[in-house]
Amino acid sequence: MVLSAGDKxxxxxxxxxxxxxxxxxxxxxxxxxxxxxxxxxxxxxxxDLAKGSAQVKGHGKKVAAALVEAVxxxxxxxxxxxxxxxxxxxxxRVDPVNFKLLGQCFLVVVATRNPSLLTPxxxxxxxxxxCAVGTVLTxxxx
Amino acid sequence: MxxxxxxxxxxxxxxxGKVSVEQxxxxxxxxxxxxxxxxxxxxxxxxxxxxxxxxxSNPKVRAHGKKVLTSFGEAIKNLDNLKGTYSKLSELxxxxxxxxxxxxxxxxxxxxxxxxAHFGKDFTPDCQAAWQKLVRVVAHALARKYH
Numbered sequence: 435m436v437l438s439a440g441d442k443x444x445x446x447x448x449x450x451x452x453x454x455x456x457x458x459x460x461x462x463x464x465x466x467x468x469x470x471x472x473x474x475x476x477x478x479x480x481x482d483l484a485k486g487s488a489q490v491k492g493h494g495k496k497v498a499a500a501l502v503e504a505v506x507x508x509x510x511x512x513x514x515x516x517x518x519x520x521x522x523x524x525x526x527r528v529d530p531v532n533f534k535l536l537g538q539c540f541l542v543v544v545a546t547r548n549p550s551l552l553t554p555x556x557x558x559x560x561x562x563x564x565c566a567v568g569t570v571l572t573x574x575x576x
Numbered sequence: 577m578x579x580x581x582x583x584x585x586x587x588x589x590x591x592x593g594k595v596s597v598e599q600x601x602x603x604x605x606x607x608x609x610x611x612x613x614x615x616x617x618x619x620x621x622x623x624x625x626x627x628x629x630x631x632x633s634n635p636k637v638r639a640h641g642k643k644v645l646t647s648f649g650e651a652i653k654n655l656d657n658l659k660g661t662y663s664k665l666s667e668l669x670x671x672x673x674x675x676x677x678x679x680x681x682x683x684x685x686x687x688x689x690x691x692x693a694h695f696g697k698d699f700t701p702d703c704q705a706a707w708q709k710l711v712r713v714v715a716h717a718l719a720r721k722y723h
Contacts, residue, residue: 469701470708538685539704545692546699554628557689558611 435562435569442508444559448544449505451551456502459543461494466539474532497536504567515570523574530575533568540564578713580655587706591691591699592652600694601645602638604687606631612682618675644683651714658717666721677719684711 437445452459467474468483468490481489500518507514522528541560545552552560609616610628619625622636631637647665654661669675688707692699 466701466704470705538688538708541689542692542699542704545689546696549693549696552689552693554607554610554632557607558628561611 435565437508437559437562437566440555441559441562444556445505445508445563448551448556448560449502451548452544455547456498457491457495459494459540459547460496460498460501461491462543462547463536463540464490464494464497466542467536470539471532471535474535477526477528477532501540501567505563508563511566511570512573515567519571519574522571527575530568530572533571534565537561537564537568577656578658578709583702584706584709585655587703588652588655588710591695591703591707592649595645595691595694597645597649598638598642600687600690601641601643603632603641604683604690605641605644606634606637607686607690608679608683609637611686615679615682618673618679645687648687648714651710651717655710658713659720662714662717663721666718669718670722677715677722680715680718681712684708684715687711 449456465485468478475483478493481487481493483490500515504511504514512519541552541557541564544560606628609619609625609631616625619637619640622634622640624630624634625637650661651658669677685708688704688711691707692704695703
């Protein structure tokens with residue numbers, strides 16, 4: 435699946451509009467993921483996952499920062515996410531299905547916080563982008 | 577059989593009571609065809625699906641979206657018997673319509689996003705969890721009679 439020029443432009447626009455709130459979006463997406471898909475909690479036995487957890491907020495910030503970095507290097511996702519790709523393959527080994535779950539939650543967060551931003555076309559572009567990120571992060575798994 | 581807590585039923589009913597079936601149904605189906613364009617394969621007789629604008633304003637898309645979401649309403653009235661409620665529709669989707677059940681999952685996820693956009697902050701994490709469970713269970717019920 436290839437990101438068109440239009441997709442890249444849509445995604446960049448979304449993240450420009452989200453701006454400094456990206457961290458909140460990240461934390462919100464993670465919280466929703468843990469509540470909606472409890473099996474995802476199995477990757478965080480060392481975390482306090484209660485509502486409002488500082489660890490979840492902190493991790494949401496990390497996830498958001500990675501997405502922002504990906505957007506800023508959208509022409510070379512593999513390059514931009516190479517280190518994270520290694521990390522997920524060698525250490526974290528999060529099953530690939532979970533990236534779709536987090537992606538769904540991120541889309542829901544954008545929808546709840548910025549519905550006018552998520553036109554059908556932007557929805558499509560953002561979904562493609564999140565899929566592409568998941569693909570890169572799992573690319574070195576085997 | 578799927579177990580629904582009182583809270584889940586409340587979260588589902590609370591949202592459903594405020595949903596415009598016609599509007600949300602049309603939007604959900606349109607987005608399915610736009611975000612996952614390969615799903616257009618089932619609608620070759622729907623006329624113009626050549627662009628997002630065409631899809632959104634296509635009257636057959638809107639009508640069918642309303643039909644699909646109306647059926648969801650039946651599910652919500654029969655949460656304790658989804659298998660029975662969807663038995664005939666499951667056979668229809670398998671034998672006549674030849675729809676891969678994966679498409680039910682895709683539409684379910686899209687519906688959740690449409691609801692999220694409509695309800696904003698009111699679509700809390702617990703709300704999302706209840707609705708993702710509902711769409712997952714409906715998809716499962718629709719796939720149940722496949723052979």
